[in-house]
Amino acid sequence: MGRQGRQARWQDGSIAQYAAGRSGSAANREQWVEDLNDLYYFAQVVEGGGFSAAERITGIAKSRLSRRVGALEKRLGARLLQRSTRRFAVTELGNDVYRHARTMLDAAAAARETVQQLSGAPRGLVRLSAPVALAQQQLARLLPEFLARHPEVRLQVHVSNRRVDVIHEGFDLALRVRTRLTDDGSLAMRSFGQIDEFLVASPRYLRIQGRPRIPADLSAHACLSMSEEPGAQRWVLQGPGAKQESVSFEPRVMAHDFPLLRALAVQGYGIALLPELVCGSLLRSGELERVLPEWRMPQGLCHAVFPTRRGVLPAVRVLLDFLAERLPAELAKD
Numbered sequence: 597m598g599r600q601g602r603q604a605r606w607q608d609g610s611i612a613q614y615a616a617g618r619s620g621s622a623a624n625r626e627q628w629v630e631d632l633n634d635l636y637y638f639a640q641v642v643e644g645g646g647f648s649a650a651e652r653i654t655g656i657a658k659s660r661l662s663r664r665v666g667a668l669e670k671r672l673g674a675r676l677l678q679r680s681t682r683r684f685a686v687t688e689l690g691n692d693v694y695r696h697a698r699t700m701l702d703a704a705a706a707a708r709e710t711v712q713q714l715s716g717a718p719r720g721l722v723r724l725s726a727p728v729a730l731a732q733q734q735l736a737r738l739l740p741e742f743l744a745r746h747p748e749v750r751l752q753v754h755v756s757n758r759r760v761d762v763i764h765e766g767f768d769l770a771l772r773v774r775t776r777l778t779d780d781g782s783l784a785m786r787s788f789g790q791i792d793e794f795l796v797a798s799p800r801y802l803r804i805q806g807r808p809r810i811p812a813d814l815s816a817h818a819c820l821s822m823s824e825e826p827g828a829q830r831w832v833l834q835g836p837g838a839k840q841e842s843v844s845f846e847p848r849v850m851a852h853d854f855p856l857l858r859a860l861a862v863q864g865y866g867i868a869l870l871p872e873l874v875c876g877s878l879l880r881s882g883e884l885e886r887v888l889p890e891w892r893m894p895q896g897l898c899h900a901v902f903p904t905r906r907g908v909l910p911a912v913r914v915l916l917d918f919l920a921e922r923l924p925a926e927l928a929k930d
Contacts, residue, residue, distance in 0.1 A: 631668070631671065633664070634664045634665065634667060634671075635668065635693075635700060635701075636701060637656070637664040638664075638665050638668055638676060638693070638694070638697060639694060639698055639701055640653065640656070641661055641665060642677075642686055642690070642694045645684065646679075646684040647662055647679075647684075665677065672693075674687075674689050675687055675690075676690035676693055676694075716910060717910060718746050718748065718749050718909075718911040718913070718914045719748035719749060719910070719911060720749065720750065720911050721911075722909075722911050722912055722915055723766060723767045723768050724752065724768065725754040725756065725762070725767050725769075727755075727756070727757050727771065727772070728756065728855070729854045729855070729874045730773065730873065730898070732855065733873060733874075733926075734926040735753070737926060738919070738926060739753075741922070742915065746914055749911045754767070757852055757853075759772070763903055768902060768903075768911075769900045769901065769912060769915070769916065770900065770901050771898070771899070772900075772901060773897070773898050773899075774896055774897060774899075775893070775894045775895065775896050775897075782903065782904060783901040783902065783904060784904045785899050785900070785901050786899060786900045786902075786916055787897055787898070787899040788898045788899060788920060788923040788927065789923070789924040789927045790896070790897060790898070791873055792871070792872045792892055793870065793871050793892060793895075794869070794875065794879075794887075794889075795814075795833075795867055795868070795886065795887040795888050795891065795892075796861055796868055796870055796878075796879065796884040796885065796886060796887060797884065798861060798862055798864045798883065800864040801861075801864040801865070801866065802885060805817060805818070807887065808887055809888075810888075811831075811833050811841045814843045814845055814867065815843060815844060815846075817845075818848035818865060818866035819846075819866055819867050820847065820848060820849045820851075820857045820860055820861060820865065820866040820867065820869075821845075821847035821849070822850075822851070822852060822854070823847075824851070824852050825850075826850075827846075828844050828845065829844070829845060830844050830845075831843045831845070831893070833888070833891040833892065834891065834892060834893070836890055841891075848866045849865065849866065854871065854874045857870065861875075861884060862878060862883050867887050873927055876929075898927060
């Protein structure tokens with residue numbers, strides 16, 4: 597019989613037994629389980645290079661290994677091993693069967709490892725994405741405490757204001773601050789609190805340039821914009837009684853970086869629209885002042901998104917729980 601014929605014989609037998617095990621009688625299912633066990637014994641013998649070596653490696657008696665491999669050969673109707681007192685060799689068909697068995701054992705080990713990860717102690721790498729301002733302030737204060745609590749957890753923190761694709765880029769979770777939430781059925785969400793955005797400027801700027809009285813006055817001022825789009829830009833502000841007003845302006849500076857805009861505002865180069873977590877301490881110290889204090893941007897929701905198609909690993913779960921416990925107070929602090 598040629599190699600293709602031998603492969604077909606093995607595949608026909610194993611697939612038939614597999615199908616019977618899934619949909620047939622209890623006896624067939626028991627036979628299928630026995631096949632899997634015997635494939636394990638056979639793989640140990642092949643990898644050990646003989647029955648005696650496999651006995652030393654596995655602790656399974658050589659007589660049992662020989663009996664189970666023999667039973668497997670009988671059911672398949674083919675010889676998998678050439679064995680004598682002097683010589684041990686794997687037949688060509690035996691090598692084919694071994695490759696299938698090895699694939700099966702590797703898949704079983706991977707399944708067991710997945711279960712252990714999902715049910716075990718927090719450990720391993722967590723890939724986290726976070727906006728720049730949140731990473732530089734709140735996370736910089738909180739993560740040392742988290743790492744001290746969970747010494748076997750490692751973190752890879754991607755700091756960027758870019759909206760990452762959590763699933764396709766392989767992140768375990770992403771922190772976001774958004775005024776509008778997108779409905780993505782592939783991601784679960786956990787919220788940590790609201791964040792306000794204020795118009796701010798330095799006392800020096802307001803003393804020299806004057807203080808805007810109504811939103812329309814902003815178009816005559818030097819404005820510092822988070823957007824990098826050239827040309828006229830727009831702030832949509834909410835005022836008393838849920839009133840909303842759109843203000844168009846030509847920015848003096850455009851930069852997708854809150855710390856830079858904050859520094860320019862402190863030094864008197866214009867009016868900036870900044871999250872409270874970025875400018876709160878400077879408002880309290882008097883280095884910045886609110887502009888049009890009765891007007892603000894719609895509140896942003898600070899939240900985490902994470903994939904729902906796979907189980908949440910313990911390391912990811914404890915990080916989410918930690919952030920839910922500690923982050924709201926840190927947001928309020930700033």
